[in-house]
Amino acid sequence: MTDSFLDTLLPQLASGAAHTHALGFAFAGLDGDRVRIRVPYREDLVGDPETGVLAGGLVTTLLDHVGGLAVWVGLGAFRPVATLDLRVDYMRAAAPGRDLLAEARCYRLTRNLAFVRAWAFEDDPTDPVAAAQSAYMVSAEGEHRTGANLKPKPAA
Template sequence: MTESFLTTLLPQLASGAAHTHALGFAYEGLEGDRVRMRVPYRHDLVGDPETGVLAGGLVTTLLDHAGGLAVWVALDAFRPIATLDLRVDYMRAAQPGRDLLAEARCYRLTRNLAFVRAWAFEDDPADPVAAAQSAYMVSAEGDSRTGANLKPRRAKDPA
């Protein structure tokens, strides 16, 4: 894996999109092929004000985004991807007032598909808040959606 991809592009991909920036996602690092991200606890991310527990949608978004980063690590490059399937199993509520971490690993990569496992936790990955299994579509090389190597589409005639 190229050093510039890890040190420059991967952290930008973790928090550079408008929604990930707004949610406070931060790249924590890479250990082997496992990507780690963090979302700091904030009161505006709470799903239940009475308990202070983070919103379930935040957990799902964190797991999905960490999964995408794991795909890019497995590809050793940025290529467009899209989530095809995402299953999240919630095991317990996140602890109020605590940052949430996520780790993800792409365990199978084919020409067009990537398969990922991810988990969210506070301190110990062995005590997860939630775990995810997901599949991502991987665009063919050269298909950067910037127009390179793409054939123009013809508009359909109105019926």
């Protein structure tokens, strides 16, 4: 994996999409093969105004996104990936008023599939808010589809 990918592209992939930017996702580091992102606590991300707890959908999105980043770390490069399966186990409510972190590791790569484990937490990864197990489809290098080759073929 090149330093350029780690230093430049990976942080951009963490927050560069419209939805990740809107949610405030930010690259929070890389430790070996474990990638971490952070989402700052904001009132507009709260799922239950009475408790101030962040929305469960935000947690799922965070875990899915950090999982994709872990696939790219495992590959050592950017290639299109798509979530095939995502199981999230919610263990407790996120603490109100606290930023949420997510960390993921791609533990198995095949030619077309990547398998990831991820967890969301405030400070301590051993006290997770939620944990995820996921599988991603990885586009083979050179098989990227663009808008030009996605057009319907004319009827015969």
